[in-house]
Amino acid sequence: MNVLEYKGYHxxxxxxxxxxxxxxxxxxxxxxxxxxxxxxxxALRTFHEVIDDYLAFCARKGREPDKPFAGxxxxxxxxxxxxxxxxEAKRRAMSLNDLMTKALEAYLDxxxxxxxxxxxxxxxxxxxxxxxKKAPRAG
Numbered sequence: 001m002n003v004l005e006y007k008g009y010h011x012x013x014x015x016x017x018x019x020x021x022x023x024x025x026x027x028x029x030x031x032x033x034x035x036x037x038x039x040x041x042x043a044l045r046t047f048h049e050v051i052d053d054y055l056a057f058c059a060r061k062g063r064e065p066d067k068p069f070a071g072x073x074x075x076x077x078x079x080x081x082x083x084x085x086x087x088e089a090k091r092r093a094m095s096l097n098d099l100m101t102k103a104l105e106a107y108l109d110x111x112x113x114x115x116x117x118x119x120x121x122x123x124x125x126x127x128x129x130x131x132x133k134k135a136p137r138a139g
Contacts, residue, residue, distance in 0.1 A: 003027070004047045007055070009068055011047045013037065024050070028068040075100070 004011045010027045022040065024047055026033035035050045037043050058065040077085075089099040 004044060006044075006048050006051050009051050011035075011050075013043055026050070026054075029066040031066045073100075 004013065004024075009029075011024045012027055013022055013024050015021075016023050022037035022043065024035045024037055024043065031054070033050060033054060035046055037046050055065055085099060086096055089096045092099065094102075
């Protein structure tokens with residue numbers, strides 16, 4: 001997926017094989033903005049024009065343009081995780097929102113170069129074996 005950025009707005013460019021065209025979609029807005037692109041060389045210019053046209057349209061109508069990433073994330077989780085997060089926030093004398101923000105910051109730490117992965121295991125882990133088997137010696 002190719003993502004373009006301009007004036008704080010982001011667009012994804014996809015290839016529509018059926019129509020043989022490139023299609024851009026502005027991401028993370030309540031307003032829906034799609035645009036067609038003649039060729040890959042025109043993608044950035046067309047995206048800039050679309051955003052400038054959108055902002056001009058909003059100004060003419062006297063309305064605030066939709067802003068991407070307003071800072072609100074609606075998260076669905078299990079009741080158990082919700083409870084654990086709430087209790088951890090209380091233990092730390094902070095709001096649940098502050099705890100979630102700190103957790104996301106820690107996970108998305110820009111200092112880390114290593115890719116992150118999350119494994120979801122809904123089953124209880126298997127009990128550890130009491131004794132590890134020794135590998136036979138080579139030789």
